[in-house]
Amino acid sequence: MSSSIISIVDDDPSAREGITDLVRSMGYDAQAFERAEEFLASPHLERTDCLITDVRMPGMTGLELHDRLVSSGISIPTIVTTAFPLDADRLRAEQSGVCCYLAKPCDEQLLLDCIRSALAEGGKGS
Numbered sequence: 001m002s003s004s005i006i007s008i009v010d011d012d013p014s015a016r017e018g019i020t021d022l023v024r025s026m027g028y029d030a031q032a033f034e035r036a037e038e039f040l041a042s043p044h045l046e047r048t049d050c051l052i053t054d055v056r057m058p059g060m061t062g063l064e065l066h067d068r069l070v071s072s073g074i075s076i077p078t079i080v081t082t083a084f085p086l087d088a089d090r091l092r093a094e095q096s097g098v099c100c101y102l103a104k105p106c107d108e109q110l111l112l113d114c115i116r117s118a119l120a121e122g123g124k125g126s
Contacts, residue, residue: 003029004049004119009039009065010081011057015104019052019081022108023115036060040068048076050099050118052111055082055089063089066096077118081106 006023008030010016016032023030031048033039037059039051051069053062060068066078078098082089085103093101099121100114 003027005029005031005044005047006050006052006115007031007033007039007044007048008052009033009036009062010054011035012054015054022111026112036065039065049122050115051076051078053078053080055080056084063092063096066098070096077122079114079118
């Protein structure tokens with residue numbers, strides 16, 4: 001049985017490493033990226049079962065990354081995290097179809113629940 005691949009895109013090293021460690025502790029294969037562009041160029045893109053991305057990053061934001069994937073026909077259930085929760089960002093995230101919009105620091109149980117929900121949603125096919 002192959003493990004689900006969770007890709008984490010966050011420019012903050014401590015947040016990226018913390019989420020990566022949590023995901024791995026739950027038995028998932030975690031792949032971490034500092035920038036959206038790095039993830040898009042990665043061989044893991046097409047094998048990713050769930051994406052966790054920060055909203056505010058240099059270059060492409062997490063919401064722009066999600067929109068880029070959707071417009072390219074790539075359906076990856078996405079969880080968006082942010083240290084600066086804004087109603088406008090939450091609304092945009094919900095309207096664009098992200099699974100969860102979480103304020104940092106993320107509650108570990110809530111994040112894991114979002115991952116499980118995203119993986120179940122991803123089972124519908126892309």
